[in-house]
Amino acid sequence: MHPAVPALPPALDLIGIAIFALTGALVAARLRQTFVTVAFFAVVTGVGGGTFRDLLIGAPVFWVHDHLVTPVCLIVALLAWFTPTRWWQGRVLEWADALGLAVYSVVGTIKALAWGVPIVPAVLMGVVTGCVGGIIRDVLAGQPSILMRPELYVTAGALAAVLAAGGLAAGLPWTLTWSVAVAGGFALRGIAIYWSLGLPTHRGER
Numbered sequence: 589m590h591p592a593v594p595a596l597p598p599a600l601d602l603i604g605i606a607i608f609a610l611t612g613a614l615v616a617a618r619l620r621q622t623f624v625t626v627a628f629f630a631v632v633t634g635v636g637g638g639t640f641r642d643l644l645i646g647a648p649v650f651w652v653h654d655h656l657v658t659p660v661c662l663i664v665a666l667l668a669w670f671t672p673t674r675w676w677q678g679r680v681l682e683w684a685d686a687l688g689l690a691v692y693s694v695v696g697t698i699k700a701l702a703w704g705v706p707i708v709p710a711v712l713m714g715v716v717t718g719c720v721g722g723i724i725r726d727v728l729a730g731q732p733s734i735l736m737r738p739e740l741y742v743t744a745g746a747l748a749a750v751l752a753a754g755g756l757a758a759g760l761p762w763t764l765t766w767s768v769a770v771a772g773g774f775a776l777r778g779i780a781i782y783w784s785l786g787l788p789t790h791r792g793e794r
Contacts, residue, residue: 600691601650601695603691604692607685607687609661611685611688611725612630613668614684616628616629623665627661627665631661631665632721634657636721637692637718637721638651638695638717641699645703647699686744686777686778689719690745690748690769690773694752694770694773697710697749707757711749718773739785740780740786747773751769755769
């Protein structure tokens with residue numbers, strides 16, 4: 589690992605995993621699936637992006653060697669299973685996903701940099717980490733993938749990743765870098781949710 593890049597705070601990683609696991613579990617719960625399916629959605633959504641990242645950068649797949657990750661996902665699945673569906677109505681799921689996107693995009697970028705990945709591919713690894721779990725969740729649930737919708741989603745993950753990589757490259761304090769990057773990505777995604785903002789789509793033949 590690159591000695592100039594800070595080690596990831598375990599709490600930050602687990603927060604991102606837990607939030608994404610919750611979004612997966614809630615999707616399955618809303619579809620009135622069994623607990624096995626709810627748990628599966630939680631685990632796959634929670635670790636999907638990070639698994640894909642680790643395979644691409646040649647790192648050991650993180651959750652296979654961490655005794656906390658799978659239990660956290662299963663605890664989150666139990667939370668979604670035993671709480672009333674009305675608790676999660678409205679845009680709670682979207683806001684939880686927005687926070688998970690920002691946190692995980694930062695985590696993915698920093699880990700890629702720590703493994704010696706150049707800055708631009710490291711940013712892409714951050715986007716992959718933040719987005720792939722949600723894409724897998726949507727595909728499994730038979731919902732349109734976020735990639736197929738014009739709303740600002742991947743862009744918010746990219747902003748968080750760029751801010752994380754830029755802050756580390758500029759030598760800013762690690763805590764400040766993580767905080768600003770997560771806040772920036774979450775704010776952009778939050779603005780998109782609140783005002784239904786999206787990127788312009790292709791107009792076809794002109």
